[in-house]
Amino acid sequence: MSKIKKFMYVNRRAPYGTVYALESLEVVLIGAAFDQDVSLAFIGDGVYQLKSDQDSSDSDQKNFSPIYQALGDYDVSKLYVEKESLEERGLTLEELMPLTYEDEDDDWAEKDSIRVVSRDEMAELMDQQDVLFNF
Template sequence: MSKVKKFMYVNRRAPYGTIYAWESLEVVLIGAAFEQDVSMAFIGDGVYQLTKGQDTTGLEMKNFSPTYSALGDYEVTKIYIEKESLEERGLTLEDLQHLTWEDEDDDWAEKDSIQLVSRAEMVKVFADQDVFFNF
């Protein structure tokens, strides 16, 4: 196997309106088995994917939002949220799920997966990646 690559999954769309968000998450979960250096970014309407309290009963669609809380178990521990995207939509971090992971090198301490970054900082995060999966 070649060297570990930095994978960035970019999530740009609201959930349910289209299937991109759900099928993106499916790639992330399958891709975890390949042991690459994985990050996820939520920008634009993509920030809605992580909102708390989603209820899809009236839509007759599966509520897949609980799946995000499993990402830590898949060793997906770097989740970047764009600050401006939240603000433009009147949201704060309080409106999003609290995603965590357990650090085995630190006595399984529970750590935050979500990092709130500005648009300018997100550019720097992106510049450091090898591969983009754009959804």
């Protein structure tokens, strides 16, 4: 497989009400082995997936939010979060998990993975993709 495609995983749902968010992460982790140009988008209730201090213990469901922190190690370093979706839910960037990656093109400097983009910018990013996975 020589073609490198632009893959975007679009996360639209809150983390625990359905299994989509967790099973989306499983696709991202497997997909990371395929050396494609990968990014994640978080829109709508999907922005809750990145909320810091998640505690799912009362629901008997596994708190899988630490997996997002490992994405940088899988060379998944572009996490686009829609600004309007944050605002509509009263969330700010500061309330999301601090996620970073080491930039191999910049002497392994530690950089933020999360990039807040406007709805218009998100539409443009989606337009540039070869493959969109919706979860």
